[in-house]
Amino acid sequence: MSYALSHKQFPTISGSGSIEAYISAANRMPMLSETEELALARRFADEGDIEAARALVTSHLRLVIAIARGYLGYGLPHADLIQEGNIGLMKAVKRFDPNRGVRLVSFAMHWIKAEIHEYILKNWRLVKIATTKAQRKLFFNLRSIKASLAQQDGSRQNFGTLDVDGVNTIAQRLGVKPEEVVEMETRFTGTDVSLEPTSDEDEDRFAPIAYLTADSCNEPIAILERKELDHLEEEGLQGALASLDDRSREIIQRRWLVREGESAATLHELAAEYGVSAERIRQIEAKALQKMKGSLLATA
Incomplete structure (x- = not known):
């Protein structure tokens, strides 16, 4: 049996x-004593x-x-982190077994952290950078x-940078590749760039929004138009080739459609192959191309 916990019955951030x-x-x-906590947990588990x-x-x-x-430190609002942690807490209360002999606080910490971790990975500005268990641990x-x-060793490195020894040490501790440590460090220390101008005083400065344009090539209408155009061009080419005699068609295909x-x-x-001069082949080719051009124009 599953039970729903209403967040309306305790403080919320609005x-x-x-x-x-x-x-x-x-x-x-109010905080609960171990006896009170155990009694409440049994009431919920046994009676809902x-x-x-x-x-x-x-x-x-x-x-x-x-x-x-x-x-x-991940740049996300404290209120959002708390709300996600509250979800983890409610999941922990729902799954808590009062007969295991452990306090809820120990059991709930895992669920609270797991929910916050998931929220950070989904919503942080460097989304999808930690995809494996080892990479999440690194993150x-x-x-x-x-x-x-x-x-x-403050003389060797500081909080903002890592040298080769530091990279290798971290990689060994967390079971990841040194290059993964470098990549994660680079992403952490990188700064965000504003798309919009940050000040109206510097009129000569152009923010990225001024020169970034939408990629119209991948719009659904553009894709359909390209497919239709390719289809029409293929049909037109086949029709133009069909208007040629066998020898002219063979020459065009082997010269231009390999x-x-x-x-x-x-x-x-x-x-x-045809037992004629190269000049004669050139003349046949030129005449065939001219005929094909006329055929394509007629079907356009």
Whole structure:
């Protein structure tokens, strides 16, 4: 049986409030003793008591706030991180087994972090940079390991840069390739570029929006038009070839319509095959091309 936990019964972050007011309200929520927590968890697991689940969630909101604060370095709003962490907390309450002998706080930390991790990977400005388990570990641990290395040897490297030894150390610790560490470090230290002008004072400065244009080639209408044009051109070419005699068609095909990777026949090669001069082959070719041009114009 599944139960839905209503977020309307505990503090929420909305446009009408502030993150500070939410944190203040969450910190005022009563904490539960181990006995109280166990009783509430059993009521929810055995009877589906939503009020019991609500009490479990609200008593752990401050845990979500503390965990979310640790992910502020990724440039995402604190309020959004908390909301995602709350989803993880509700999932943890729903799956919590009171008979396992562990406190909810230990069990919930995994679910809260997992939900925040997923949110960061989906919404961070460098989306889809961590696709494997090892790369995700690199994504979420690179900054802390860099800081640790900097404290160990400040003369060798600082928080903003990594030398070869630092790259190799991190790669070995996290089980990834050194080039993956370099790529992740480059993405972390890169800066965003504004599409719009940042100031009205410098009129001579052009922001990217001034010279970036839409790619009309990939619009559905343009694609259909190209397909139709290619079809008409192929039909017209086949019709023009059909208007030639066999010898003229053979000469045109071998001179102008060879397949990719094949070489076009020379005038002398064709002259030897047909037992005429190269000049005669050139004349036949020119006459055939003229006839084909007339046929194509007539069908256009």
